[in-house]
Amino acid sequence: MTDATGGRSEGALTDVPGILVGNATDPDGLTGCTVVLCPRGTVGSGEVRGGAPGTRETDLLRPGMLVEEVHAVVLTGGSVFGLAAADGVVRFLEERGVGFDTGVARVPIVPAAVLFDLGVGSAYARPGPDDGYRAASAASADVPQGNVGAGTGATVAKLHGSDRQVKGGLGTASGRRGDLVVGVLVAVNAVGEILDDAGDILAGAAPGPEPAAGPPPAGSPNGHSDPPGLPFTNTTIGVVATNARLSKERAHLLALAAHDGLDIAIRPAHTMHDGDTVFSLATGETDASQSEIEEMAVEVMARAIRSAVVHAAPVAGIPAARAPGGPPA
Numbered sequence: 001m002t003d004a005t006g007g008r009s010e011g012a013l014t015d016v017p018g019i020l021v022g023n024a025t026d027p028d029g030l031t032g033c034t035v036v037l038c039p040r041g042t043v044g045s046g047e048v049r050g051g052a053p054g055t056r057e058t059d060l061l062r063p064g065m066l067v068e069e070v071h072a073v074v075l076t077g078g079s080v081f082g083l084a085a086a087d088g089v090v091r092f093l094e095e096r097g098v099g100f101d102t103g104v105a106r107v108p109i110v111p112a113a114v115l116f117d118l119g120v121g122s123a124y125a126r127p128g129p130d131d132g133y134r135a136a137s138a139a140s141a142d143v144p145q146g147n148v149g150a151g152t153g154a155t156v157a158k159l160h161g162s163d164r165q166v167k168g169g170l171g172t173a174s175g176r177r178g179d180l181v182v183g184v185l186v187a188v189n190a191v192g193e194i195l196d197d198a199g200d201i202l203a204g205a206a207p208g209p210e211p212a213a214g215p216p217p218a219g220s221p222n223g224h225s226d227p228p229g230l231p232f233t234n235t236t237i238g239v240v241a242t243n244a245r246l247s248k249e250r251a252h253l254l255a256l257a258a259h260d261g262l263d264i265a266i267r268p269a270h271t272m273h274d275g276d277t278v279f280s281l282a283t284g285e286t287d288a289s290q291s292e293i294e295e296m297a298v299e300v301m302a303r304a305i306r307s308a309v310v311h312a313a314p315v316a317g318i319p320a321a322r323a324p325g326g327p328p329a
Contacts, residue, residue, distance in 0.1 A: 010172075010173040010174070010303050010304070010307055011172070011173050011174030011175065011176075011183065011300075012141075012143040012172040012173070012174055012183060012185075013036065013143060013172050013174065013183035013184060013185040013239060013241055014140075014141040014142075014143055014183065015174040015176070015181050015183050016174070016181050016182075016183045016241045016242060016243050016281075016283060017039075017181070017243055017283065017285065018038070018039030018042075018283050019036060019037070019038065019039070019183065019241050019281070019283070020036070020037040020139035020140055020141060021034065021035070021036055021037075021139055021140070021141075021142075021143045021172075021185060022034070022035045022037070022134075022135040022136055022137065022138035022139030022140065023035075023135050023138065023144065023148050023149030023150075023170075024085075024127060024131035024132070024134045024135040024138070024149065025147075025148050025149055025152050026121075026125050026127075026131075026152065027147075027152070028121070028122070028125070029121045029122040029124075029125020029126075029153075030117065030120045030121025030122070030125065030152055030153040030315060030316060031077035031078050031082070031117050031120075031121060031122075031125045031126060031127060031152055031153045032076075032077055032127060032131070032148065032149045032150055032151070032152040032153075033074060033075065033076035033077065033078075033082060033085040033127035033131050033132055033135050033149060033150055034074070034075045034076070034135065034148075034149035034150040034151075034170060034185070034187065035072055035073070035074055035075075035085075035089055035132060035135040035136045035139060036072060036073040036074075036075075036139075036185060036239050036241075036279075036281070037071075037072050037136060037139045038070055038071055038072060038073070038281055038283070039283055040069075040098070041069060041283070041284055042069060042070055042071075042281050042282065042283050042284070043068050043069065043070070043246055043247070043248055043251050043281070043282045043284065044061055044068070044069070044070025044073070044109070044111065044248075044251060044279065044280065044281050044282075045061045045062070045063065045248055045249075045251035045252040045254070045255055045279075045280045046058055046061040046111060046252070046255050046277065046278060046279040046280060047252065047255040047256050047258075047259055047277070047278055047280075048113075048275070048276070048277045049259055049270045049274075049276045049277070050235065050269075050270045050271060050272070050273075050274035050275045050276040050277075051271065051272030051273065051274070051275070052116075052234070052235065052272065052273055052274060052275040053113070053235070053275030053276075053277055054079060054080050054082075054083065054113065054114035054115075054116075054235070054275055055083075055111070055112065055113045055114070055275075055277055056074075056083050056086055056110075056111060056112040056113075057109065057110065057111040057112065058111060058113075058277070060109065060111070061111060061248075061252075061279070062252070063248050063249040063252050065248075067100055067109055068248045069100065069109060070109050070110075070111065070279075070281060071093050071098050071099060071108045071109050071110060072089050072093060072108065072109075072110045072136065073110070073111055073112070073239050073279045073281070074086045074089055074110060074111070074112035074113075074132060075112070075113060075115075075149070075150040075185070075187050075237045075238070075239070076112060076113075076114050076115075076127045076132075076150050077114070077115055077116075077117040077126070077127060077150055077152060077153050077154070077187075078114060078117065078118070078125070078126030078127050079114055079115075079116045079117075079118055079126070080114060081126035081127075081128075082114045082126050082127045083112055083114055084126070084127070084128045084129055084132075085112070085127040085128060085129065085131050085132035085135070086110045086112040086132055087128075087129040087132065088128070088129035088130055088131065088132030088133030088134070088135075088136065089108070089110050089132040089133065089135070089136045090108045090110050091129065091133055092132070092133050092136040092137060093108035093110070093136070094106065094108055111279055113235075113237040113275070113277040113279070114235070114237070114275075115150060115154060115187055115189040115234070115235040115236075115237055115275075116189070116234060116235060117152070117153030117154060117155075117189065119162060120153040120154075120155060120315070120316055120318065121152075121153055121315075121316060135149065143172045143185065144170070145169065145170055145171050145172060145307055145308065145311035146169040146170060146171075146308070146311035146312045146313055147167070147169055147170075147312060147313050147315060148169070148170050149170050149187070150170060150187035150237065151168065151169035151170030151171070151187045151188065151189075151308060151312070152169075152170075153189075153315075154167070154168035154169055154170070154187055154188055154189035154308075154312075155167060155168050155189060155318060156168040156188055156189065156190045156191075156192070156193065156194055156203055156266075156309060157190075157192070157193045157194070157203055157204050157205045157206070158190075158191050158205075158234065159191060159192065159193065159205060159268075160205045164205040164206045165205070165206065165318060166203050166204070166205070166206050166309070166312075166318065166319050166320060166321055167309070167312040167313065167314060167315060167318050167319065167320040167321070168187075168188040168189050168190065168203075168308060168309055168312060169187070169188060169308040169309060169311055169312035170185070170186070170187050170188075170308055170311075171185075171186050171187075171188060171304045171305055171306070171307035171308025171309070171310075171311065172184060172185045172186070172304050172307065173300050173301075173303035173304040173307055174300060175296045175299060175300045177288075177292065177296065179243075179285075179286045179288075180242070180243065180244060180286060180288040180292065180293065180296070181242060181243045182240065182241070182242045182293060182296040182297055182300050183240070183241050183242075183300065184238060184239065184240050184241075184258065184261075184297070184300045184301045184303075184304040185238055185239045185304065186236060186237070186238030186239075186262075186301065186304045186305055186308060187236065187237050187238065187308070188236050188266075188305050188308040188309060189234055189235050189236060189237075190234055190235075190236050190266045190269065190274060190276075191234045191268065191271050191273050191274055192266040192267045192268045192269055192271070193205065193266070193267060194265060194266060194305060194306060194309045194321070195264070195265055195266070195267055196306060197302070197303075197306075202306055202309060202310070202321060203309040203321035204321075206319050234271075234273050234274045234275070235274050235275040235276060235277070236262060236266060236269070236274065236276045236277075236305070237275075237276070237277045237278075238258070238262075238277075238278050238279070238301065238304070239278070239279045239280075239281060240254060240255065240258040240278060240279070240280050240281070240297050240300070240301060241280070241281040241282070241283070242254065242281070242282050242283070242288075242293055242296075242297075243282075243283050243284075243285040243286055244282055244284070244285075244286055244287065244288040244293055245282065245284040245285070245286065245287055246282035246284070246290075246293075250282075250290055251280045251281070251282050252280065253290060253294065254280040254282070254293060254294060254297055255278045255279065255280035257293075257294035257295075257297045257298055258278045258280065258297045258298070258301045259276065259278055259301075260298045260301075261297060261298040261299065261300065261301025261302040261305070262276060262278070262301055262302075262305065264298065264301075264302045265301070265302040265305040265306055266305060278301075309321045309322075310322050
């Protein structure tokens with residue numbers, strides 16, 4: 001099976017039945033948002049790591065909180081300004097009678113996470129409520145990858161400064177074992193470089209002067225010195241979903257496992273300059289062992305991250321890993 005670019009298809013988040021994905025993309029401002037719509041009864045949780053997150057409704061996702069059901073998830077560019085896109089998704093769901101029944105109104109539960117893309121394209125282009133509404137309205141089983149939605153202005157490999165960054169993007173993948181399906185959607189905008197399944201660099205820093213020799217400063221994440229330039233221009237945000245039946249506690253464990261896949265494919269990950277966030281969704285159609293679900297989540301997350309940079313295209317003078325003139329794949 002091949003995708004539209006002629007490469008091998010790795011599946012999509014929407015291989016989990018009932019999950020739909022929509023995007024709003026600003027090709028001029030180089031930003032956008034991505035919306036994941038959930039079937040009714042979907043149990044949700046999540047995990048935030050790194051030192052610079054931008055999120056909404058994540059406290060509600062912790063085990064022990066009152067509400068278990070999640071109705072949509074928003075991944076967006078625009079830094080903190082982009083959280084406004086979730087307001088449009090809330091409006092979209094309310095119009096359709098979807099939400100937590102409080103007795104006086106149905107309140108849609110829409111967690112969201114942002115990445116910082118203000119340094120790519122226009123710093124004043126940020127997804128807002130209308131973009132979130134438009135993305136939700138466009139949601140379908142088709143999931144484009146690369147420079148789309150929340151991946152539009154995403155970049156990676158900024159260890160040596162933003163002048164050597166390469167293009168990140170939106171990526172997806174899935175895995176199936178019998179009746180069990182696990183899917184991932186991720187917007188990759190990391191400090192670190194992207195590694196292939198052999199541990200070699202798939203998307204590394206673009207050619208340029210090497211940093212000065214010498215040991216990294218004490219306390220540097222994973223042995224790397226702090227990236228020069230803007231310190232908050234990063235973050236990988238994503239969704240892992242399964243058709244398995246999971247409690248909220250087990251859904252949280254699924255998000256933890258997916259972060260392990262992020263750590264495998266991105267080096268370094270979870271730094272003070274990243275706000276890495278993974279949301280987890282369980283639609284409850286089949287039974288499966290927790291260990292099997294988590295094992296699949298690790299592998300599928302790593303594949304989705306690699307797919308994001310493979311499908312990315314150059315923008316604004318920023319090369320892409322698989323494009324002419326870019327760093328070697």
